[in-house]
Amino acid sequence: MESGNANHEVETTSGITIKGILSLLMENIDADSGKRVVSLGMGDPSASTCFRTTRVAEDAVVDALQSQKFNGYSPTVGLPQTRRAIAEYLSRDLPYKLSSDDVFVTSGCTQAIDVALAMLARPGANILLPRPGFPIYELSAAFRYIEVRHYDLLPNKGWEVDLDAVQALADHNTVAMVIINPGNPCGNVYTDQHLKEIAETAEKLNVLVIADEVYGHLAFGDTPFVPMGRYGTIVPVLTLGSLSKRWIVPGWRLGWFVTSDPCGMFRNPKVVERIKKYFDLLGGPSTFIQAAVPQIIERTDEAFLEKNNDTLRQTADICCGRIGEIPCLACSDEPKGSMAMMVKLNLSLLKDISDDNDFCFKLAKEESVIILPGLALGLKDWVRITFAADPSSLEEGLGRTKSFCRRYAKQV
Incomplete structure (x- = not known):
């Protein structure tokens, strides 16, 4: 997706729901890439094998x-x-x-x-x-x-x-x-x-x-x-x-x-x-x-509820650990609850990325990884990552994100 198209999306994403934005990101994925889609954008824990109801x-x-x-x-x-x-x-x-x-x-x-x-x-x-x-x-x-x-x-x-x-x-x-x-x-x-x-x-x-x-x-x-x-x-x-x-x-x-x-x-x-x-x-x-x-x-057994929280703690730790390996992304505060976190995007370290929307649409197209642009939530140049996901999906998705950021990193 060209940067100009991504900028057009900036004008539209603030007026639609999260599901609508995620649909736009899915449409932008290159179906011929051969990569499985890793979605870290939707807050639906039931989509992950490590989260099941009792x-x-x-x-x-x-x-x-x-x-x-x-x-x-x-x-x-x-x-x-x-x-x-x-x-x-x-x-x-x-x-x-x-x-x-x-x-x-x-x-x-x-x-x-x-x-x-x-x-x-x-x-x-x-x-x-x-x-x-x-x-x-x-x-x-x-x-x-x-x-x-x-x-x-x-x-x-x-x-x-x-x-x-x-x-x-x-x-x-x-x-x-x-x-x-x-x-x-x-x-x-x-x-x-x-x-x-x-x-x-x-x-x-x-x-x-x-x-x-x-x-x-x-x-x-x-x-x-x-x-x-x-x-x-x-x-x-x-x-x-x-x-x-x-x-x-x-x-x-x-x-x-x-x-x-x-x-x-x-x-x-x-x-x-x-x-x-x-x-x-x-x-x-x-x-x-x-x-x-x-x-x-x-x-409902209290053990079921405690297990879910323990799993969220583990997946949040994985998320923070992998984000820490990506220079252009930063956790301002490690998550203590819910299923998602906001991550700061440092655009000064990237070339040919205009804003968080451009980042997310290009990431979807090139790496088949879905994360949510912060602009959709009212905070420009941040992204939201959902950590209520299987550890393997987090590892793979954030690994691809790391590769993406390396390709767009400015040379120093």
Whole structure:
């Protein structure tokens, strides 16, 4: 792919989803190269042989399906037993108890994101989003006519929220700020203290916090995962999550939208009724998948969950080790959670590479390796690498990336 074409892609990638960008990269691969495609761009752990769901989850779905009790419609807000199981699961890490009325079952976390923004939309509203972040928020906000304002995450501080920037950006039309913890795309995990500071800042600004915790509990460093809902007594929190990552079942599309608000803002009858009416418009997950949730949560062995985190720690270490061998790439902070990391691209060491988009499209064409340009996530001249992959794929993909970078290295 010529550099000019890559520059054209720079203009288009900011307006499409990650899946759309990855599709463009796949189209750019040279099918005649004879090289197998190594994708380190998509956050789907089930595509790797080292990540498989537990038999408990599979059996729970089979049991629900074979019972023939769950072939009809479920309540639009979710099955009562599903809502209760999710409330109990999330309450394990909170200083208060959620009730089933606080939980609304969604078709994956993506639908939960759209519900959150739909509930907050009003004329003139704006929302504060992290940069880098997850592009679905921008897309949903555009459909809801919500203005987006980006605050920076600080790579030299473990990708913490720039709270000074948050305060400078917010005004009387700001309806919420979004945090993603553990972080996608950065691989960070926020400390308890930083979450408290976020809550206090949001309370000062009179905005609620949307806590995207789709990677909840996928923390394998020295910082344990703490849910934002722990500070629901300071500021109202909308907690968004799903089964997809922790149980390695993204295709099951089972997510949740939870009002973590013990002080009661979301218990206002008018607010509750509005949420329920909106869910009447939506199609939730399959009823038999919902019915399996209580058994999945109750019977999953802790050893399965620990093994996944151990594997992520190992693959993250491989990723960081191989990146350390490539002079033009640098990890600003080793990942402590989730399944992806941001890597700094030093263009001054490369010739004939104009930016991160150009880098990723040429890498796809010449080496059949897919990684995500940082521009797609709001951060120019960085790339996102997914380490939820088989070790052999990481070794091969980053080995080819090393060869690619050698070919384009400036002579000194």
